[in-house]
Amino acid sequence: MQESSFTIKSNGKIALNTFRMILEGDTSAISGSGQFVQIELPGKFLRRPISVCDYDAGSLTLIYKVVGEGTALMSRMAEGETLTILTGLGHGFDADKCKGKALLVGGGVGTAPLYRLARELRSKGKEVTVILGFNCKDEVMLEEEFKSLGAEVTVTTADGSVGVKGFVTDPLGNVGGYDYLYTCGPKVMMKALCRKVTVPGELSMEERMGCGFGICYGCTCNTSSGTRRVCKDGPVFKKEEIIW
Numbered sequence: 460m461q462e463s464s465f466t467i468k469s470n471g472k473i474a475l476n477t478f479r480m481i482l483e484g485d486t487s488a489i490s491g492s493g494q495f496v497q498i499e500l501p502g503k504f505l506r507r508p509i510s511v512c513d514y515d516a517g518s519l520t521l522i523y524k525v526v527g528e529g530t531a532l533m534s535r536m537a538e539g540e541t542l543t544i545l546t547g548l549g550h551g552f553d554a555d556k557c558k559g560k561a562l563l564v565g566g567g568v569g570t571a572p573l574y575r576l577a578r579e580l581r582s583k584g585k586e587v588t589v590i591l592g593f594n595c596k597d598e599v600m601l602e603e604e605f606k607s608l609g610a611e612v613t614v615t616t617a618d619g620s621v622g623v624k625g626f627v628t629d630p631l632g633n634v635g636g637y638d639y640l641y642t643c644g645p646k647v648m649m650k651a652l653c654r655k656v657t658v659p660g661e662l663s664m665e666e667r668m669g670c671g672f673g674i675c676y677g678c679t680c681n682t683s684s685g686t687r688r689v690c691k692d693g694p695v696f697k698k699e700e701i702i703w
């Protein structure tokens with residue numbers, strides 16, 4: 460874990476109420492796909508947890524949805540402004556668990572951490588099938604970016620305004636051959652998905668957070684090995700260990 464200053468290189472809207480912020484700074488504490496950062500915001504006591512969408516040496520990409528004061532404040536920030544960010548938080552996805560073909564399922568802004576994972580899986584020569592679920596066409600994001608990585612992508616929308624009408628579980632019958640599931644999104648989506656998908660997998664949990672690094676126990680969830688901290692023991696857990 461490391462606290463350092465990042466400079467905003469760009470910050471723009473990519474979908475309904477959803478922004479992509481690219482920052483420059485020291486990313487050396489980030490060790491893999493599915494980790495998150497905690498962002499210090501002026502006037503806010505608690506830092507805001509946001510997943511790493513992508514990173515490389517010196518560059519960090521975040522995608523965030525404006526839901527309250529903190530994220531609204533972020534959306535108004537401009538190129539050149541700085542943010543103090545805690546990096547290297549949490550345990551992420553294990554790309555080596557997939558042996559041949561991965562199924563990635565993202566719901567809403569939960570799609571963000573799956574992008575870096577897809578890039579990692581493709582660089583290891585794995586096939587990637589992606590199902591993305593949104594409420595409507597205006598919320599759709601990252602579809603082209605996943606396609607550019609060579610992934611097979613299906614978009615679903617609850618209102619049918621684009622892609623398959625319905626939920627991420629609806630097109631499951633049309634995809635096959637995968638040996639591992641990776642998912643991030645609303646709990647209700649992940650719960651339904653984990654019941655339908657029979658192969659093993661991992662999911663990224665979300666809970667309100669205080670410290671973000673394991674001290675306050677404000678972010679616990681129930682697992683088969685007892686109460687675990689989402690920030691420190693997760694956010695990524697094995698699909699089989701979560702007690703819904």
Ligand SMILES: Cc1cc2nc3c(=O)[nH]c(=O)nc-3n(C[C@H](O)[C@H](O)[C@H](O)COP(=O)(O)OP(=O)(O)OC[C@H]3O[C@@H](n4cnc5c(N)ncnc54)[C@H](O)[C@@H]3O)c2cc1C
Nearest residue numbers: 505507508509510522523524527528529530568666667668
């Ligand atoms: C591990 C993790 C990764 C996340 N990754 C992303 C991401 O990549 N993109 C994205 O848009 N959102 C992500 N979230 C949710 C994001 O943290 C909240 O939407 C954000 O903190 C809301 O802040 P706010 O000030 O705008 O909202 P407010 O409602 O004003 O926030 C009040 C307080 O509640 C907390 N809070 C509110 N909603 C959530 C939430 N859903 N989860 C956790 N804390 C919350 C805030 O951090 C703050 O401390 C993630 C959450 C977690 C736990």
Ligand code: FES
Nearest residue numbers: 669671675676690
């Ligand atoms: S947020 Fe403090 S222990 Fe997880």
